[in-house]
Amino acid sequence: METPLNFEKLVEETGPQIRAYIAGMGVPVDDVDDLAQEVYVSFYKSKEKLPQDVLPIRWLKGVAKNICMNHFRKARRRADKHLEVIAELLSQVEETQEQPHADQHSKALQRCIQELNEKNQKLISLRYVEGHPTETVAKLMELTDAAVRVMLFRVRGVLRNCVETKAQGAS
């Protein structure tokens, strides 16, 4: 932690976990990277205070939780007061052992997407590659918002199972 280079390495190694941790508290995907950056900035500013016997990832997650809770408290959107409650509940969940960030998961994801039917591939592409909000996806696919949300929910489930199976097979 003495040099910026080491710190950058820490970001590289822990970034996916911290971003997943923040998302796991219910932070909308669009805000995840911004909050993750705040986590590292906060950590960087107080890095001298890091106790020697604490793993940086543990410390980072602690910082992340505080920043996420503050984010919901400060935000003015109607949903945020509810999200604060949900974030608190989700933060109590025992941590998932392994976050899907390894190369094998990414490769598995690409293969799993190829296995989806054309409609579901389009759905995933519009939502996650092009980053359209649900209502735009609904317009482009000539579906209702609710139908798109439920379809996405189910396709994600299919993809998640597929990725886990393929990644386990690969490892």
Added chain:
Amino acid sequence: MNEEILAKFLGDRESLSDNEYIQLSETLKNDVALRKSLQQELVFEEFLSRSLSFDRRNFGAQMAQRLRDLEPQPKLKLQPREVRFPLGQQPLVRLRTTRQHRRDQTNSGVLALAACVALLLGAYFLLSKNSSLSVVYSSTVAKVESVAGKAEWARGEKRGEIKVGEEVSVDDTIEVAENGQVTLVYPDQSKIELRPRAKVAFRSQDNAREKIVFLKEGRLIAQISKQKAGAFALESPHALVKVIGTHFSLTQSADETQVAVKEGIVSLQRISDSAEIQVTEGQYVSMKENQPLESKALGPVMKELKLVSLGSEWKYLDNGSNQGTSWRESTFNDEIWVQGKAPLGYGHGGVATEVKSGPQNKKHITTYLRKSFSVSEVKNFRSIQAKFIRDDGVVVYVNGVEAFRSGMPSGEISSATSAAPRTSGGESTVYEASVNAELLRDGENILAVELHQSRGSSSDIFLDLELTASIEENPDFF
């Protein structure tokens, strides 16, 4: 738990009603398994977004920049990140946040690269000695004054059609449709017209008073009221533009940024290498990577248009017959003629289509060739140039009228007229000739060539030809 509520929570948090949120919270409080399942869903969604979305793949680079921003000030000064006033004013450091930086990276690979480089670069401001108006700064940066056709705004996950009177805020983006146009007015009466297919993002510095308009693609026309120093900045993926009180256009295509100035002066800086140029009234600059920055006068420019290329397909007749003069006309029916790719000839290296030569020592004197080509806006053609390799002689007609001859005697030419004896040039010499642009017409045109042998015992003939028009164009910047 209702699947739809979970789907709404995962798909769009804003779509859940208060009651649904309460229902979800209560269920989560009592159902540990659901909490875990929901968390896994959320984590997987983030993984999907991180793996598939282009603009989320540069987290490491963005974070590295944030860290550099946190380094002590003297180190910062070593980096060319300051905005300086050429008239001896104090520098204003532009510390861009990575949040802004990430938004720069949403459009393309080029955009992503340029935005990273942009963090290391600055731009020079111009100062107006008479500037006196202050600017109102708030999260609202402008109002929509007029809308023609269709245009959409995007604010976070929300999107909507733009309407007159709406406010455009920092962090909004606007996309104008093919047939649309949007005019925005700022509190100081500065105006920005977004032309069809324009995509722009609006930003302001966290604690500075700059208004930044980021043109991702398309064109905008800016009429900027006199500003206090540093008040108005425009950016494209390749350039930084600083203005104070001026009227100009900014056009962004995939690999080019153009700035044309009607009034005032605009300072333009290329992001990749910091090359800088001031564009003055009545001038424009087309900026591309690795090309010199040069301002040119607004007005007509000459461009070249290839009408017939070397190696084109031609119709030809190689039976040694006498075709008289009708074959030159555009109305002549050449359907039964054979088609072949140039160069055409025989006994000559590099021939793509071999034509018949005729009997030994009594070779065909004339081979006929025709080529049709289409043009439009002939009125803008200022000159036409032919470049050709011929062996031995040619007479060239455009729409039935002789355009030029080369290697042929003067006077009447028949199918029995031999080419003139060669006095200069070799078999591979490239000849040039001017063609009267008035011989062309809008639509289909016919280029007819008679290729003459110099003598019956000659071993070869050869022809390839290109035709290029010089066109006067008035670039449309406004």
